[in-house]
Amino acid sequence: MKNMISQLAQECLLEFANPNGNSALRKPTASNPRNQPCQACGGENLLTPKDVDLGYCCDRCADMHEGISIPGVDFSIGDY
Numbered sequence: 195m196k197n198m199i200s201q202l203a204q205e206c207l208l209e210f211a212n213p214n215g216n217s218a219l220r221k222p223t224a225s226n227p228r229n230q231p232c233q234a235c236g237g238e239n240l241l242t243p244k245d246v247d248l249g250y251c252c253d254r255c256a257d258m259h260e261g262i263s264i265p266g267v268d269f270s271i272g273d274y
């Protein structure tokens with residue numbers, strides 16, 4: 195299960211790679227409330243429906259991607 199989530203996170207984070215960094219998420223509004231779970235980490239109420247449509251993940255996952263530094267693990271390639 196953990197591996198599956200990790201793969202989802204990697205796919206999500208690939209989509210997330212853009213110059214705007216961690217500010218890519220839509221602003222929550224009355225018609226677009228932040229009530230959706232992150233598809234990568236599973237955290238609740240982290241994304242708006244619009245974010246989900248666009249395939250984004252939450253700020254925490256994005257930050258994790260920005261700051262990844264685990265010895266022996268290269269998240270940019272994928273360990274298959």
Ligand SMILES: [Zn+2]
Pocket residue numbers: 232233234235236237240251252253254255
């Ligand atoms: Zn997340």
